[in-house]
Amino acid sequence: MGTAPQDDHFVTNRVSSVDQWSHGKIIMKYQGSCHCQAVRFEVEAPDIIEADRCNCSICSKSGFLHLIVPRKHFRLLQGEEHLSTYSFNSGVAQHKFCQRCGIKPFYIPRSNPDGIDVNVNCLDTPPVKINVTEFDGRNWEKHAHKLAHKSKAD
Numbered sequence: 001m002g003t004a005p006q007d008d009h010f011v012t013n014r015v016s017s018v019d020q021w022s023h024g025k026i027i028m029k030y031q032g033s034c035h036c037q038a039v040r041f042e043v044e045a046p047d048i049i050e051a052d053r054c055n056c057s058i059c060s061k062s063g064f065l066h067l068i069v070p071r072k073h074f075r076l077l078q079g080e081e082h083l084s085t086y087s088f089n090s091g092v093a094q095h096k097f098c099q100r101c102g103i104k105p106f107y108i109p110r111s112n113p114d115g116i117d118v119n120v121n122c123l124d125t126p127p128v129k130i131n132v133t134e135f136d137g138r139n140w141e142k143h144a145h146k147l148a149h150k151s152k153a154d
């Protein structure tokens with residue numbers, strides 16, 4: 001494991017007690033928001049984020065960078081009344097976007113309806129490091145199983 005920066009932000013946002021989901025990684029509490037700040041959220045995720053970039057019709061157009069977490073590691077802090085939901089095709093994915101600024105800070109993904117998919121681009125403080133894996137969402141049925149474990153807490 002590399003050395004992590006020990007600035008004040010890092011120390012205050014480090015989460016001390018987490019379940020097995022963390023697999024021994026350092027877990028951080030990140031704050032995020034839409035562009036106009038009407039919608040704010042908090043998510044627990046490793047200091048080094050494993051993100052997925054998807055090439056499907058909606059993700060490529062919206063530039064969404066995926067961080068899928070178990071639902072209990074996500075908290076909507078404010079702005080529920082500003083969120084609209086868009087769905088298409090199978091209707092399983094619930095795409096949430098801010099009615100004021102149009103940004104999609106998080107949503108309920110089709111691959112993990114029991115989890116939350118956060119847009120890494122909407123985190124207010126950038127993670128130490130982001131590892132990006134390409135996900136072939138244009139051939140979703142063939143590849144969705146690779147994401148299924150990400151919303152499981154233990």
Ligand SMILES: [Zn+2]
Nearest residue numbers: 034036098101
């Ligand atoms: Zn907004």
